[in-house]
Amino acid sequence: MRICLLAEGAYPYVTGGVSSWIQSLMTQMPEHEFIIFSISAKDHQGAVKYPAPSNLLEVRDIQLGTFLTDKIIPGKRYTISEEEKEAFLSVIGGGKETNWPLLFDLIVSDRIDSILNFLASKDFFDIVQTLCRERFVHVPFTDMFWAIRSMVLPLFLCIDQKMPEADLYHSVSTGYAGVLGALGKHQYNKPFLLTEHGIYTREREEEIIKASWIKGYFKDIWIDYFYNLSNCAYEYADEVTSLFERSREIQVEIGCAREKTSVIPNGIDVNRFKPENRSRKLGIHIGAVVRVVPIKDIKTMLQSFALVQEALPSAQFYMIGPYDEDEEYYSECLELVESLHLKNIVFTGEANVMDYLSFLDVLVLSSISEGQPLVILEGLAMGIPYVTTDVGSCSELIMGPNDAFGLAGSVVPVMHFHRLAKEIIALARNENLRLVYGENGRKRVQELYTLPLMVNRYESRYERWGQAVWQESVFN
Structure with missing residues (x-):
């Protein structure tokens, strides 16, 4: 089986628990092939911290900071529908459920030539103007425009990258990695397993509340935004695992269907x-x-x-x-x-x-x-x-x-x-x-x-969802 592991700011460039967990998973499952989709804020300049196992086919990087030097053509118009504008708006606080399939299809299509161009377009201007008019009439438009742009830029850049085709997508968090897992399932109709090492939305919420660079009236927008990303991952995931029971309960409180959840503790050798x-x-x-x-x-x-x-x-x-x-x-x-x-x-x-x-x-x-x-x-x-x-x-x-x-x-x-x-x-x-x-x-x-206990539990998940895909292909 070919498995695409999706992680933010971690393997193979940053040491720590999540990176060690990824390395253990790959080395303990030599019968499977792995592709790593690594999302980071900056160029790590090849500072790899872990030796690549023989079954690691590729590490594909999204280094978000490298896009900031790209040339921007402002003021363009794109042929997007009102429904598609509504999907954009819902991601950033429109108060409605996001139509993720519509949004995915639009961003990965050739109708938008550049994410940076789109976020400087008249269409994006209209979307932010609608948000100001409907929810934030007292917030200066310029402040809102740049705040929203900085918020959605990493997400849209991630979605815009070509997803590798795999037999199963396994994200090690919600957030951007979780949305990419959802995108993989949407594009290739393959199973999506989500593992949360910590509750991503709660961690981001704590950071946002303490952040001095986010003005008070924007904090709620940022927090709602990250909850929206998590709910996208929960909705698309076939199974959502956590490391302990209290974490599982929080996932359900946030919005994950209980029947999707299970607990797989960490393990060491x-x-x-x-x-x-x-x-x-x-x-x-x-x-x-x-x-x-x-x-x-x-x-x-x-x-x-x-x-x-x-x-x-x-x-x-x-x-x-x-x-x-x-x-x-x-x-x-x-x-x-x-x-x-x-x-x-x-x-x-x-x-x-x-x-x-x-x-x-x-x-x-x-x-x-x-x-x-x-x-x-x-x-x-x-x-x-x-x-x-x-x-x-x-x-x-x-x-x-x-x-x-x-x-x-x-x-x-x-x-x-x-x-x-x-x-x-x-x-x-x-x-x-x-x-x-x-x-x-x-x-x-x-x-x-122990590590064997942990690996056996993930192995059973891979086999279960891989078998489900095989059966679907045979009977359809």
């Missing part, structure tokens, strides 16, 4: 992790395996480390992971380290995580949003207790999904650095508790979160 090879170092060593980006809330972690340092002056801190994804945020973190007078801290950048799991005493995660973090599974597999914020499935991993293994660490509210510090200090001062928690976590991962 537990044979790679050997707690018996760990070697203690003198003192207390506290680490975080994390990308230095805002959603991981590194600043809260640093504030907690400052309190830990007051209680345990000799404690060592390690931030293990890349810091070049958001250079401005990384600079802000370094400034915070200095202002907090935080010592004994190392930002490792890209590193061999296993080198650090071999001696760390406590692991920490302070994210404001997560799905089911692979880094927690890996840390627990090495017998290291975790202190984490209560996001995604973190509490389930630490406390157990109604199993008998016991606690594997502590869970605290988001952004509560005092609570985070308190739990880190408690573990740092109690070696026996660390050993008990670490063993509990190791047993939980070995029983419930």
Whole structure:
């Protein structure tokens, strides 16, 4: 079977949980062929982070930033119908259900010569003018025009790219990748499987609410827009999987049909992790395996480390992971380290995580949003207790999904650095508790979160939907 995997800003250019998940899926299913459709905001300039498996046929990139230098011819008129204009309008807040088939067919046809030209056309001007007249009469037209253009440009550029033909489309999020999965199904009448590692719409909503560059009256438009994209993916998907039960319930709340949903937890190769090879170092060593980006809330972690340092002056801190994804945020973190007078801290950048799991005493995660973090599974597999914020499935991993293994660490509210510090200090001062928690976590991962379990579950989905397509072709 040939499978097209669709991902935003991830594989093979960015390390992290989703990229590792994609790599594991391909390497564990050598009988299938894969095409990666990778959507990113900028040109990664060939900085590939993962070796290509032999069954990876192609990585097809949509680097959205590269289109911004294309020449634009403004003021054109296109032969589009009122129904097609209504479909455009509904995507950006027209208050009606979007006619996605009509929109897909229009954008991929040869009737629009350039997305950039269309967004500078008289037709698009009319669409924005209608939106202002019907819903936002008090908003300056110029502000609305440029805001809407920046909103829909990435989406329309994605749809405008030629979709590779495959036997099954598998998107690893909603958003743009989810809409492309819907487009693949629409164009080729092949099954579409959607896997959400985190709830995309909720993550975008949090970012939009906090964003200073989006004016107040535009925030609702942006939020509705991303919910609209998710509903497109939910509508077209044959099956929608999540990583844990609460995530599944949120999908249903947002608008996904319950009968389409199922849960497939993440899994890791537990044979790679050997707690018996760990070697203690003198003192207390506290680490975080994390990308230095805002959603991981590194600043809260640093504030907690400052309190830990007051209680345990000799404690060592390690931030293990890349810091070049958001250079401005990384600079802000370094400034915070200095202002907090935080010592004994190392930002490792890209590193061999296993080198650090071999001696760390406590692991920490302070994210404001997560799905089911692979880094927690890996840390627990090495017998290291975790202190984490209560996001995604973190509490389930630490406390157990109604199993008998016991606690594997502590869970605290988001952004509560005092609570985070308190739990880190408690573990740092109690070696026996660390050993008990670490063993509990190791047993939980070995029983419930293994790579073979995860792969078998996805393999069954591929076979099910592939068989359904075969039967349809035979009987029709």
